[in-house]
Every structure is written in C-alpha cells, then in structure tokens.
Amino acid sequence: MHKRLLGLAGLACVASILGCAHAPSAPNFTLQDDGAGPWTLADQRGKVVLLTFGFTHCADTCPAAVGKLALLTRALGARGRDAEIAFVTVDPARDTPSALHRFVTHFEPGSSRVVGLTGAPSAIASVENAYHVWSQRIAHGEFAHSSVIFLIDARGRIRGLRDESDSEASLARAVAELLG
Helix, strand or coil: CHHHHHHHHHHHHHHHHHCCCCCCECCCCEEEECCCCEEEHHHHCCCEEEEEEECCCCCCHHHHHHHHHHHHHHHCHHHHHHEEEEEEECCCCCCCHHHHHHHHHCCCCCCCCEEEEECCHHHHHHHHHHCCCCEEECHHHCEEECCEEEEECCCCEEEEEEECCCCHHHHHHHHHHHHC
C-alpha cells in the first residue's frame, strides 16, 4: 500500500508536465548505459521510449514493471521493436553498468530493447528533477520511489504517464497507439 501511495503521489507531481494541451518535449539527458557507453534521450528519436525509474536490488515492483514492459513490447511483434525500455536507476552507488546489464538482460537476453541507465548521483538527481520523480533511501538499502512510466513518442514528446500497477492490456494499447 505504501508503494502504491508513493506511485500515486509521483503521478500527481508529474502531472504538471502534461498540464498543457499539447504534448511537451521530454527533457533531454545523457547517462551511462549498461554497456558503459553514453546514452542520450535525444539520440533515441524515431523510437518510442518507455522511461521508468527503479533499482536492481528491488525485490518486487521494479522487476515486475520492467518485466511487464518487456512482455508487452515482445507481444507487439515487429512493431514492438521500435520501442525501447529505459530503466534509470535511483541507486547509482550500487547500480553500476555491469549490475544494470545483469538486471536488464534477464528480461531481454540478447536484445537492446531494454537499457539500464546510471551515472553520478548528481546526474541521476538532475534526471529525477527534470521528470519530477521522487526517490528516497529507506532502511536496509531499499528505496522508495515514484513508479511512473513515461510514454515518449518517436518525436521525443511525453505522450502519457502510466503506473506500474496498470494492466498489461492497458499499457499495450497505449504503446501500440504510440507506435502507430
């Protein structure tokens, strides 16, 4: 229940991004991907990006959300290849590129459809601030954080916000709509 409330609070904070009638541009950022190379949101133009935040040591919510997104993009077949899942860590101290690589390849072995992103704590904080995402370290190395999934279209605009508790069918419809 606590995580659900945090997710709803995160959605409320992020709703300000979508408050205008037209779709706003997604704030650009550059982080280090799970292959230890630079990854820039603007370089993903032409693909739909499903942007979410979490940490690899999460026991339930984070892997469930990424797993759900991976399943739905696979279920979309050839169209789903034009969608990329970008998982930004909220725990850069532990989530090194190699830790993120182990995490994301669990969902899409041999695929580049899921990318883990990390960076210096200040870089992660900057991305969190740009997207109005909240995270906080709590007991025993766990984190509480917003559970928002940003749906970013191929032109780099935020076209929707979803929550990790949304059904696979609902998410699949939203992603299919973005893919055209």
